[in-house]
Amino acid sequence: MHLDHASPHDGPGAVGADALRPDGVRRALRIGLGGPVGSGKTATVAALCRALRDEASLAVVTNDIYTREDAEFLLRAAVLPPERIAAVETGACPHTAIRDDISANLEAVEDLEDEVGPLDLILVESGGDNLTATFSRGLVDAQIFVIDVAGGDDIPRKGGPGVTTADLLVVNKTDLAPYVGSDLTRMAADARAQRGRLPVVLQSLREEDGIRDVADWVRSRLAAWTA
Numbered sequence: 424m425h426l427d428h429a430s431p432h433d434g435p436g437a438v439g440a441d442a443l444r445p446d447g448v449r450r451a452l453r454i455g456l457g458g459p460v461g462s463g464k465t466a467t468v469a470a471l472c473r474a475l476r477d478e479a480s481l482a483v484v485t486n487d488i489y490t491r492e493d494a495e496f497l498l499r500a501a502v503l504p505p506e507r508i509a510a511v512e513t514g515a516c517p518h519t520a521i522r523d524d525i526s527a528n529l530e531a532v533e534d535l536e537d538e539v540g541p542l543d544l545i546l547v548e549s550g551g552d553n554l555t556a557t558f559s560r561g562l563v564d565a566q567i568f569v570i571d572v573a574g575g576d577d578i579p580r581k582g583g584p585g586v587t588t589a590d591l592l593v594v595n596k597t598d599l600a601p602y603v604g605s606d607l608t609r610m611a612a613d614a615r616a617q618r619g620r621l622p623v624v625l626q627s628l629r630e631e632d633g634i635r636d637v638a639d640w641v642r643s644r645l646a647a648w649t650a
């Protein structure tokens with residue numbers, strides 16, 4: 424719906440130096456999806472899988488606090504074959520598993536590459552957290568932060584590292600704006616003010632092909648990764 428274009432080489436998410444596996448084969452590009460509880464991370468992962476699965480070899484790692492609910496949703500929705508979906512149970516602090524002690528997630532992505540690789544792309548979905556949760560650059564090459572219109576139109580203005588530094592900010596559920604009184608123009612302007620040249624997408628996954636802009640952004644990252 425609304426994409427401010429920036430080069431895939433811009434910003435802290437540029438292609439990492441550790442792109443090769445010990446066997447010399449290029450590892451998959453890893454993209455993290457974080458954001459507050461219920462903003463639409465799993466729905467975005469599901470839509471990305473549907474959009475990209477015929478053109479790239481994909482896998483997903485989900486992080487849940489005490490359950491495997493997000494992985495089970497993706498399995499039920501059959502967005503990918505079951506062996507391409509792995510779940511990490513994070514315990515009380517979802518941000519710890521993606522930022523501080525990333526070992527369980529690293530093991531999950533490496534196991535997927537060993538078992539179903541070679542892979543082009545692994546999407547790592549964080550457990551729902553707050554505005555401060557971001558991924559370690561040791562775990563992912565780029566990160567998408569998903570907020571939603573129903574969470575309040577002042578969220579972009581409030582900032583926080585997810586909103587200000589993620590490689591892509593997604594403002595999801597734009598279809599709900601009229602019902603919750605959110606001002607999309609203001610959200611977009613505030614997000615741009617916080618993020619400089621980093622891109623912002625406003626999307627509704629209730630719209631047909633609502634994932635298009637985010638899928639195109641992922642495609643451009645993949646093209647840069649495999650160039």
Ligand SMILES: Nc1nc2c(ncn2[C@@H]2O[C@H](COP(=O)(O)OP(=O)(O)OP(=O)(O)O)[C@@H](O)[C@H]2O)c(=O)[nH]1
Nearest residue numbers: 459460461462463464465466551595596627628629
């Ligand atoms: N109206 C509307 N609902 C949406 C949209 N995207 C997701 N949802 C709904 O919002 C709810 C939460 O979406 P999820 O994808 O589970 O959110 P999440 O961020 O993964 O949630 P947690 O994993 O619990 O943090 C679900 O009922 C989705 O169907 C959207 O664009 N518009």
